[in-house]
Amino acid sequence: MVSHDDAEAVITDSAAGRDYLDLAFEHRLHEVIGQGRVRSDAFAAAYGQLWESLERMATGGKRIRPRLLIGAYEALGGTDARAVVDAACAMELLHIALVIHDDVIDKDLMRRGELNISGTFALEATLRGAHRRDASAWGEASSLLAGDLMLTLAHSLLARMDVPEARRRAALDVFDDAVFESAAGEHHDVWLSLHLEPATLQDVLAMVDQKTAAYSFRAPLLLAAVLAGASATMIEELTAIAREIGVIYQLRDDLLGVFGQESETGKSTLSDLREGKETLLIAYARSDPAWAEVDPLFGDSDLSVEDAARLRTVIEASGAHVFVESLIADRCEHVYALVRRAELPEALRQQLIDVTMTCGSRR
């Protein structure tokens, strides 16, 4: 077991520090969820299963947010391993909470090709003889509560950080802002998918910024900055850069959702179309006269593979695909320029450029 004290000792050795912190993060995340699982033994069996599902869920993941946070913190000269690891765990736990609640909102039973919490619990209840509607309600309730538990655990870690009071409060502000903005973005996303009013390109970009960029890029970078005691100027620069990276990430995500390879993304290229997900890609395609013809297909929850292909053809022919690709390329250039101009440590510059390239070009 890696104790916090070990982590504190090692962060001063910068060569080994990064890998070490990544490991310490994995250990700590497993530890805090494991504590919940152990405690759940005193409760009903199903509650224990819920915590086991959360342990499994926390094992995978790309760790985008914790890595960004840990890397930035080290580059900015931070030396408190315990604080940065707990902040990284809080960001990952928030991510898990939002993913779980997003699945409840979308009524999804699968994530990345596997049953999610709703799906797992609903299936088990069905096998034990529950009616379909009851089983589905049980799955949803399990997910909803699981999200609440992960959100609470995230807050709990941040509230207990043993750092100077001003930094702790600044970190709490960053985290609360992230929840506030991502809830605003998620709410607007659901609203746009009702199609009760036309969505402008700007609406969609603002929604994407709030829903994803805020907690995935701004919050980890700003948490790293306030915990490392970065200057106000640096925090301002990082805010602008994070905003741009988040939009690039989401634009790529939207393209992958319609044109990606399911074998690589682990996500069906039907679900966004069936859900009627309003993206910049779709907002652009809508302006093409040919859209009218396929409009009824968009958001049809029973959309066939053939009709999805028709939709894709119209989107492609509208120039939307090329438009979004060029927008991604432009934004990447813009980030590189911002990063070059900003007064940042060289290691952080390099990290931001790497993250931008990964977000812009991932498949």
Add this chain to the structure above:
Amino acid sequence: MVSHDDAEAVITDSAAGRDYLDLAFEHRLHEVIGQGRVRSDAFAAAYGQLWESLERMATGGKRIRPRLLIGAYEALGGTDARAVVDAACAMELLHIALVIHDDVIDKDLMRRGELNISGTFALEATLRGAHRRDASAWGEASSLLAGDLMLTLAHSLLARMDVPEARRRAALDVFDDAVFESAAGEHHDVWLSLHLEPATLQDVLAMVDQKTAAYSFRAPLLLAAVLAGASATMIEELTAIAREIGVIYQLRDDLLGVFGQESETGKSTLSDLREGKETLLIAYARSDPAWAEVDPLFGDSDLSVEDAARLRTVIEASGAHVFVESLIADRCEHVYALVRRAELPEALRQQLIDVTMTCGSRR
């Protein structure tokens, strides 16, 4: 506007202190939700409406938890008005969050005779032309996010309390425990309502204790105690007393849910029966041979008024009603004995007896 400094000045005057703190609580609760509403102006219009709904929701309520907390804190000699008001707000915000998420789990559109957040948002979308399924998903998403926001606000207030570190951590522990236990209880409640395994009286009592007593009685009393610096013995005694009061409260609630006057409780006496809510009342009635005959009616979401009356007759004839009433009376006596034996300030003794009587006899 009542500032925190005013509140701090007044708590030393114990005659006026209690009323003053109740007012300061109302002011502060309105203030923190109002800050969210103001901030939401920078986001989509519907997000502002969501915050307005939360403001309205926070205006009513019986204030059971904040009053218990404030009263106990004063009786225990606490003098930090700012801390106790923020702790009281955190408890009320947690209550609001749990109520909202409970409605999502039960798919309720009404609460206390009015449209809840899901109902309000779904109705508005329907009037604007949304399909029924979309409108309902929009309502649910709004509630789910609203609950997350209130849970976050609760954590946020506690994390920022300006009290000695040991007390702050003890308060955070109490709050986290309350979330952990109420999630366990809610999860078990949904599980029992699937009726996949028989529920013993003990199962139901444990569920009720976790779901309601933990956050409604234990958490407010323990928060008051740790913030006022009460002894470990006193905290132990309060824990036992709170557990008993919580069960009394819930037993009364279950009786009112089936036999209450809708005009007084504001709650339909059909919903618990339609939902198939497992309570001690039902667990007892099930042991009567006559139950078999009405069993299919229990949990029937289309249960008629006539069939509900048949169910009530069987429950009554089984002796369950009398059994639960006598259990409530026994438990009340037990609490009075515990309170008399405990080493507590006289004012707190009186408060606990009053709360117990109110919980035991309310209509």
